[in-house]
Amino acid sequence: MTHIYHHTPIYRHAPSGMALTTLIKAFILMLALFSLPCFGEKQSDITTNEARLVSTARHLAEKGETARSIQLLNKIIAQNHNAGNSITQPQKQLLVQAYELNGRNYDTLGDKEQALANLNNALKLANTLDDDEQLCRIYNSLFAIYYSLRDFEPVSDILNRALAIAKKAGNRKMICTLYNNMGLMAYEQGAYGKALQLMDQALNYATDDVKATASVLTNKAEVYYKTGDYAATDDILNRVIAMLHNTEPALIIQPYLNSALVKAQLKKKAELKPLLHTIYSHLGKCPAPVQSNSYQQLAEIHFVIGDSLAGLRDVLHYEQINDSLNKVSNNNQVRQLLMAYHADRLKMSNNLLTAKVSSRTTLLGVSLVFLLILGALLALLYRQMVKDRLKAKQIVAQQKLLHEYEQKENERQKQEMSIELEHKNRQLTCYAIDTAAMNEFHEKIRNLLMQLKNEVTTMTDEQRQLVTDMMNQLLHYNDKSVLDDFRLYFDEVHPEMLKRLSEQYPQLSEKDLRLCAYIHLGMSTKEIAALTFREVRSVDSARNRLRKKLDLPTEESLQQFFKSFEQQLKRQ
Numbered sequence: 001m002t003h004i005y006h007h008t009p010i011y012r013h014a015p016s017g018m019a020l021t022t023l024i025k026a027f028i029l030m031l032a033l034f035s036l037p038c039f040g041e042k043q044s045d046i047t048t049n050e051a052r053l054v055s056t057a058r059h060l061a062e063k064g065e066t067a068r069s070i071q072l073l074n075k076i077i078a079q080n081h082n083a084g085n086s087i088t089q090p091q092k093q094l095l096v097q098a099y100e101l102n103g104r105n106y107d108t109l110g111d112k113e114q115a116l117a118n119l120n121n122a123l124k125l126a127n128t129l130d131d132d133e134q135l136c137r138i139y140n141s142l143f144a145i146y147y148s149l150r151d152f153e154p155v156s157d158i159l160n161r162a163l164a165i166a167k168k169a170g171n172r173k174m175i176c177t178l179y180n181n182m183g184l185m186a187y188e189q190g191a192y193g194k195a196l197q198l199m200d201q202a203l204n205y206a207t208d209d210v211k212a213t214a215s216v217l218t219n220k221a222e223v224y225y226k227t228g229d230y231a232a233t234d235d236i237l238n239r240v241i242a243m244l245h246n247t248e249p250a251l252i253i254q255p256y257l258n259s260a261l262v263k264a265q266l267k268k269k270a271e272l273k274p275l276l277h278t279i280y281s282h283l284g285k286c287p288a289p290v291q292s293n294s295y296q297q298l299a300e301i302h303f304v305i306g307d308s309l310a311g312l313r314d315v316l317h318y319e320q321i322n323d324s325l326n327k328v329s330n331n332n333q334v335r336q337l338l339m340a341y342h343a344d345r346l347k348m349s350n351n352l353l354t355a356k357v358s359s360r361t362t363l364l365g366v367s368l369v370f371l372l373i374l375g376a377l378l379a380l381l382y383r384q385m386v387k388d389r390l391k392a393k394q395i396v397a398q399q400k401l402l403h404e405y406e407q408k409e410n411e412r413q414k415q416e417m418s419i420e421l422e423h424k425n426r427q428l429t430c431y432a433i434d435t436a437a438m439n440e441f442h443e444k445i446r447n448l449l450m451q452l453k454n455e456v457t458t459m460t461d462e463q464r465q466l467v468t469d470m471m472n473q474l475l476h477y478n479d480k481s482v483l484d485d486f487r488l489y490f491d492e493v494h495p496e497m498l499k500r501l502s503e504q505y506p507q508l509s510e511k512d513l514r515l516c517a518y519i520h521l522g523m524s525t526k527e528i529a530a531l532t533f534r535e536v537r538s539v540d541s542a543r544n545r546l547r548k549k550l551d552l553p554t555e556e557s558l559q560q561f562f563k564s565f566e567q568q569l570k571r572q
Helices: 019-034 048-062 066-082 089-108 112-126 132-148 155-169 172-188 192-204 210-226 230-244 249-265 269-283 288-304 308-455 461-493 497-504 510-520 525-532 536-549 558-571
Strands: none
Touching: 048 066, 048 089, 066 089, 089 112, 089 132, 112 132, 132 155, 132 172, 155 172, 172 192, 172 210, 192 210, 210 230, 210 249, 230 249, 249 269, 249 288, 269 288, 288 308, 308 461, 308 525, 461 497, 461 510, 497 510, 497 558, 510 525, 510 536, 510 558, 525 536, 536 558
């Protein structure tokens, strides 16, 4: 699997590793699929209708209409399954493709169990065919799912089997992919020397593929970064940028970000400044998911160089874009899951009705043969009874489906309410950050006025009084904006929470209550430190004092405590 970095909404608050580290785990799943060649359908002996259905299902999956793709593929699987032992070799090949594509579809919907079931069916059937390329594709898909589940036990066996097949077939692209994946596995297990050796082997098979070479080099850079060799990391990333500089912004933006983080670690500010300018200029040409991931990494870079305010601005950009993306994604995923669910239910209902009708028809025929006229009369009565029972069962089934749909609808509404609350929390966080920035600006002006008052000797008493009044107004504004306005806005989003906390824990000061609010909003220690212009250690000490006042054990999360406290208020 080649490994050019794509973007994913993962944000690490602490700059303890490269931005590319956070991308590997989610990105590896897509790349496992991108490195695969197109399906060879061999349609000569396959019915035109089945071939068309597979092609349509693949097209629907590429457009994001996953549930409809699953519907078509289940139809193909059912048709060929009913054929039993009479299934032809070309039909087996088609069925393998259907199982494999269905596995990817269920993986897209997050149903890992169904994804693995379909892929294992594909593997079982593919072992009866003489198609090494197809086996490699299935193994690669299985690897991607197990890797996403962090289940590494079967991964090594899967990779070794696939590598043996790829070497037998002489598929250099697949061999490069597999050596790269093995290197990533060694990296995950902390075997950095072995990881570098395996990636060097991957490079030997990627000589004619610029993107594959850049991919493996980027992974090598990650290993060097992890070991603290920033100079080697910087050299490799510069090579990657030189190789990809003429590509589209969405592809080159990640190497730029990786390089910027390394230069930040190396304190190469002269090289970092123009690089950041280039990154920001490219962002407007990138799709929203790429922008979201880029802003989270830019925030990390600014935290590394100590520019907390710039980092917080990037965090807010990331959160705004990511909230919008998540809302659309969640709604689509729920809709897709519901469609797939109802499709499966409809299929089961149709099969059940077909079986019942067949059974009743046989019974009716026997009755007509042996009972003649009397059987005909009984058949009329029996038909009416079946209709009544079937209608009753259909009513019960419809009520059950309605109940299940209502439950899902309630969950959806709860999810929307949760998203709305998260949005309000983000707005509240933005207000706190803006207020803090404004207070910092006012403090600078107040200090400047103080300096002016002390150093300028030609000022009249009236002018000195005017300067003093301005300083007092600024101080009053700062105190009011932080202590009153933030409390007012927080109480609008979380009514009664701080008041009840103060009543139940009278030992809490106003500063303690503000710290409670920041923690409840999900702010990290680093964010709170930047917001309150304090050292991280000072914030950690404040959190520990707060924990003692609340009489919380060390293993209990403060944020979870406040969440449970608010839920109890809502139930009262």
